[in-house]
Amino acid sequence: MMYMRIGITGATGFIGGHLAVGAKSHGHEVVAYSRGQRQVSHAAETLRQPAEAPHALPETRLDALVHLSGESLMGLWTAEKRKRIWQSRVDFTEAFVAHLATWKPENRPKVLVCASGAGFYGESGDVPVDEHASGGEGFLAEVCAGWEKAAQSAEKLGIRVVLLRTGMVLGPDGGAFPLLKRVFRLGLGGRLGSGKQWMAWIHVEDAVGIILKAIETETVRGPVNLCAPESVTNAQFTAKLAAALKRPAFFHAPAFALKLLLRGMAEEMLLSGQRVTPRVATEMGYDFEHPTLSGAFKALV
Numbered sequence: 001m002m003y004m005r006i007g008i009t010g011a012t013g014f015i016g017g018h019l020a021v022g023a024k025s026h027g028h029e030v031v032a033y034s035r036g037q038r039q040v041s042h043a044a045e046t047l048r049q050p051a052e053a054p055h056a057l058p059e060t061r062l063d064a065l066v067h068l069s070g071e072s073l074m075g076l077w078t079a080e081k082r083k084r085i086w087q088s089r090v091d092f093t094e095a096f097v098a099h100l101a102t103w104k105p106e107n108r109p110k111v112l113v114c115a116s117g118a119g120f121y122g123e124s125g126d127v128p129v130d131e132h133a134s135g136g137e138g139f140l141a142e143v144c145a146g147w148e149k150a151a152q153s154a155e156k157l158g159i160r161v162v163l164l165r166t167g168m169v170l171g172p173d174g175g176a177f178p179l180l181k182r183v184f185r186l187g188l189g190g191r192l193g194s195g196k197q198w199m200a201w202i203h204v205e206d207a208v209g210i211i212l213k214a215i216e217t218e219t220v221r222g223p224v225n226l227c228a229p230e231s232v233t234n235a236q237f238t239a240k241l242a243a244a245l246k247r248p249a250f251f252h253a254p255a256f257a258l259k260l261l262l263r264g265m266a267e268e269m270l271l272s273g274q275r276v277t278p279r280v281a282t283e284m285g286y287d288f289e290h291p292t293l294s295g296a297f298k299a300l301v
Contacts, residue, residue: 005061006215007031007109009049010068010098011040014174015115015207019066022208026216028078033057033069056097059102064215065109067093067151073140082139089143103158111160111215114151118167118200118227120144123158123272126198128231130279131165131223138272148223160221162214167200167227167276169207172300181301186242190251195235197273200227203290203299210281217284224280230292239291244297 006023010016011032020030020042032040033047035054040046047058071088075081100108100221121129122136135145155161170177183189185242202210207226214220232240242249278286290296 004028004063004199004215005031007057007060007062007065008068009033009057009066010070010115011043011046012036012038013068014171015169015175015204016066016068017041017172018204018208019068019211022205022212026212027096028212031060032060043147055092056099057096059104059107061107062109064113065100066110066113066211066215067096070115077139082202086143086146088286088294090146090150092293093147094153097150097154097157100154100159106156108157109159111162112151112154113162113164113211113215114147116144116148116151116163116165116223118165118225118276119272120148120165120223121274121276124198124274124276126275128275128277130277131225132279136274143293160218162220163223164211164214164226165223165276166207167202167225167274169202169204169226170296170300171204175204177300184245184247184249185246188251189238189242189247189249190253191235191238191249192253193234195233197234198275199232199234199237200225200276201232201293201296202226202228203236203296205289206286209289210278213281213284213286220280220284222280225276225278226281227276227278228291228293228296229278229282229288231277232293234273240293241297244294244301251299258267 008016011020023030024042030043031045032043033049035049050056119140120135122138122141135141140164152161169175214224225291238249
């Protein structure tokens with residue numbers, strides 16, 4: 001395995017922070033891009049994105065660039081929130097890929113790994129979907145499609161592009177799990193709506209492992225489903241988390257209440273789902289540390 005110099009946008013975030021640690025443990029050098037002033041631990045260098053043009057990433061020599069930054073999807077999907085989600089993902093990625101064209105060719109990354117989401121597939125019902133499946137309908141699916149198209153424009157610069165269609169990432173120190181753990185430990189956990197909707201999930205250690213494997217494997221390009229091989233419904237997810245915490249899960253959040261409170265977010269993120277399978281990760285020989293949800297929860301709890 002050859003040494004690489006890997007840039008990360010969103011390096012101060014949950015996944016980005018774990019990726020910086022994982023990349024360093026693989027013997028790579030990490031260059032963190034940050035909009036703030038905080039030094040990123042485990043990064044050999046932290047470069048500041050200019051406040052007036054954050055897409056103008058300071059030029060430096062990179063072998064790979066992992067783009068993870070973007071407006072959080074959590075919260076009320078008001079018109080203004082939707083605008084920020086679109087701008088921070090689609091418009092920002094278009095702008096920074098265009099900016100990469102101004103870099104010296106020898107400094108440009110050979111591979112761009114860009115975040116996307118399992119929401120690309122829309123509501124898939126009970127049908128398993130792998131990376132060959134077409135895109136679905138809805139705001140989130142449109143955002144993911146636009147985001148991926150913006151990233152793929154880097155191919156014109158001779159850059160290999162990998163698109164991470166990410167499910168719910170579970171970790172002890174970020175993402176949804178800490179909040180879920182608190183809620184369930186209080187005995188307030190329960191299924192959402194019918195509970196029949198499928199959930200794409202992955203432990204953060206496997207998310208990092210797949211990202212690094214995709215960077216290091218030159219034949220991998222295009223979409224990669226960032227999810228575990230075990231598919232679960234929301235009801236199964238709820239039952240397994242309650243069992244891991246040894247707590248009941250009697251509560252039930254009715255679909256109509258979630259739709260009323262959370263508007264579009266509830267319908268697209270909580271009440272619909274995708275039965276996603278990690279075909280590419282399996283084909284490139286990735287060996288999952290946490291292939292089952294019960295095992296992942298046991299490790300986290």
